[in-house]
Amino acid sequence: MWQQQSFYLIMSGIITGSLSVSWDMAVSPVVFVPRGEDVVLPCSFTHPRQQYYSGKITVKWLARESRALPFFTCSVTNNSMEGKHGCAESELKYSTYGDLRRGELSLLIRRVQLSDNCTFFCRVELEGLLKYFQKETQLYVTVQPQILNMSVVEPGSDGAPRRLQCEVEGQPLPNVTWLSASGTPIQDLEVKNQQRGPARLLSSVPYLQEVLSCRAESRLGAAERRHPAAHSTTLIISVSVSGLIVLLLLLVTGCIAYRRNRVRAAASPIYANAETVENHRLQDSDRPVGGSVELQLVYSTLNDASSSQHAGVKKPISQQEEPVVLYSPVNMNSD
Structure with a gap:
């Protein structure tokens, strides 16, 4: 009797082991995408009955927590390999990218924002099989450094000194450097940095009416702005030069007209004919x-x-x- 039970246990172990070896799921550990663009989170799977399986295939995508409720679910009956299935026809923010019947579970996310920056979980379930298979992938939304605003903060009632503050944005969070009018980094300033959200930083320094530049830099690039703005000075100079040129042209035109009138007045009308x-x-x-x-x-x-x-x-x-x-x-x- 015990020999028969042993035989069943051995066969069950062989079958279970073969099934577990045949199952496979592949994802990309990290996916980078610039903010505002579309992205595909790759996910695919294979199983031992894939060639002749005619049951239902269900894909579920979860976010942030491995046991969270799915934010996206799609099921397809694997009885035909022809034609499209409804999961890939959606024009919403989320849809599948590929054919579930061929083991393609990839997720398409349209117009990615910073709020989408998190860990995603790809899960597949087969009809009649209690166990599901799941793997995680990290979506990393990038933002090039940019300076959102530069402003002067006047002294408050607490007697705090006048400061020049620079609000920057970037993912990863950029480093902020303050520069003098000549473009040299200033080392002896009292710099205060305060993070405002996952991708924003507010940096400020004491301000005494001098020309200062704020530079934000990360591995994705750099941005720089000066205060007072350089284009304001350039605009004033351009307008002044243009006004001077117009005034000179008017003076030259007036002199020419005056000389012509003098010549006509000096000519005698008696011998005109x-x-x-x-x-x-x-x-x-x-x-x-x-x-x-x-x-x-x-x-x-x-x-x-x-x-x-x-x-x-x-x-x-x-x-x-x-x-x-x-x-x-x-x-x-x-x-």
Whole structure:
């Protein structure tokens, strides 16, 4: 009797051992992803009945605690290897990435945030099997260093000195260095650092109206900002130079216009038509057929039209206008 029991125990151990050896689950220990991007947490499994198993496959994803309630669950009946299953069709924050019927249990997380930075657990359950298999993976959300704000804190009622504070963000948390106007690190400042959340740091130093720069640096990069801001000074200089250039252009334009007006005022209007008369004299087309014409210049004095209409009215000597001399061509026929 004991021999039969021993035989059953040995066979059970062989079968159980073969099943346990055939089971396998693979995950990535650590997954890095920048904030705001999509990420896939890889997870896959194999089991001894995978080729002919037609039952239900259930994948569960847990966060932070190995015995926590699943935040994502999906089940697929493994009776067909054709077509898509509903778990991969979701457009929500979480969905599967792969086919459960082929042992692909990976989780897709869309638009990762700092709150997603934790330990995840991938679990698989087969219908009719009481035992489940589970492994963990660490999601590490990264944030490049950046300076969120720089401001001056005025002295309070407690008599604290005036301070310049710099709020930085980064994951991993960056190191903060204070620099002088020449870019040299300042060693003798009383620096106070205070962490504000998992990825924010507030650093401050005494401030006496000098130019200081705050530099945040980590293995992902660096960011730097100065106070007062350099672009403010540059903007003021640019505006001043532009205004000076516009003023110079206006002065040059005014001088040119003034000189032109002076030249026009100095020119005499009496001989304004002399060039036109000379051109007529030189044109041969003005000669009549069969005769010779000699053009001579004559002039006459014309009085103001208003004066001729009122001949009986005499103007004062101070108001009399000067006569206007006009030149005109006259044809002189020679016999």
